[in-house]
Amino acid sequence: MxxxxxxxxxxxxxVVIVLVGVxxxxxxxQQLQRRFGPEYDRTVAEGDNRLAAERELRQRERRxxxxxxxxxxxxxxxxxxxxxDEIQARFVDAPENAVGAADDLVTQLIADRGxxxxxxxxxxxxxxxxxxxxxxxxxxxxxxxxxxxxxxxxTEQLRQAVLHYRSLVADLLGSTDDATHDSTQR
Numbered sequence: 766m767x768x769x770x771x772x773x774x775x776x777x778x779x780v781v782i783v784l785v786g787v788x789x790x791x792x793x794x795q796q797l798q799r800r801f802g803p804e805y806d807r808t809v810a811e812g813d814n815r816l817a818a819e820r821e822l823r824q825r826e827r828r829x830x831x832x833x834x835x836x837x838x839x840x841x842x843x844x845x846x847x848x849x850d851e852i853q854a855r856f857v858d859a860p861e862n863a864v865g866a867a868d869d870l871v872t873q874l875i876a877d878r879g880x881x882x883x884x885x886x887x888x889x890x891x892x893x894x895x896x897x898x899x900x901x902x903x904x905x906x907x908x909x910x911x912x913x914x915x916x917x918x919x920t921e922q923l924r925q926a927v928l929h930y931r932s933l934v935a936d937l938l939g940s941t942d943d944a945t946h947d948s949t950q951r
Contacts, residue, residue: 797822804897822893829894834879842938845874849934853927860923861913867930868910871903874937899936902929 798805801822812818837845848870856863876882880891885907893900906929912918913926 794819800826801893801897804893804900807901825890825894829891832879832881832891835877837877837938841877845870845934845938849931853931856924856927860920860927861918864906864910864913864918864923864926864930867927867934868907871906871930871933871937874934878937896933896936899933903933906930906933 797819801808805818805822808822809815809818812821849867852863852866852870855866872882875888875892880888882888889900889904892903896903906926909918909922909926909929913923918926
């Protein structure tokens with residue numbers, strides 16, 4: 766074999782290795798985008814660069830894997846559904862109280878599923894792995910709840926908070942939004 770043929774073979778091998786590496790990298794990126802959805806975009810936008818954001822998301826997956834999450838019993842699921850229905854009904858007469866109760870219920874539900882609740886940022890990171898589609902709703906609802914505690918939330922914002930909490934409750938209970946009743950839309 767001539768040195769030119771060897772050089773061509775080496776170059777072809779290098780090109781194949783680079784293409785496989787790029788393909789693997791793009792596949793991992795697509796997996797993160799599918800798993801985290803809007804949370805992927807938010808993390809990339811808030812991060813220094815895409816690689817650092819993707820590294821953070823993979824770290825979240827590793828930390829999440831260490832949690833001992835548990836499914837709710839059918840009785841607990843029914844209890845949470847009944848409590849949620851009560852909160853929505855309470856909204857009509859006392860929206861401020863309903864939003865506070867919704868925030869408390871979501872925190873308890875998250876804890877009962879096995880997620881840590883001591884640190885809000887850590888809680889969001891853990892929830893982002895399996896509940897990324899509704900995490901933006903939780904952030905928005907929690908922010909409104911904080912404004913509510915300061916007396917700075919409008920009734921429309923409180924209604925939005927309850928709707929946002931509703932989507933997270935449904936997600937955590939493993940149901941759809943249609944499965945929860947919505948007295949806030951009446």
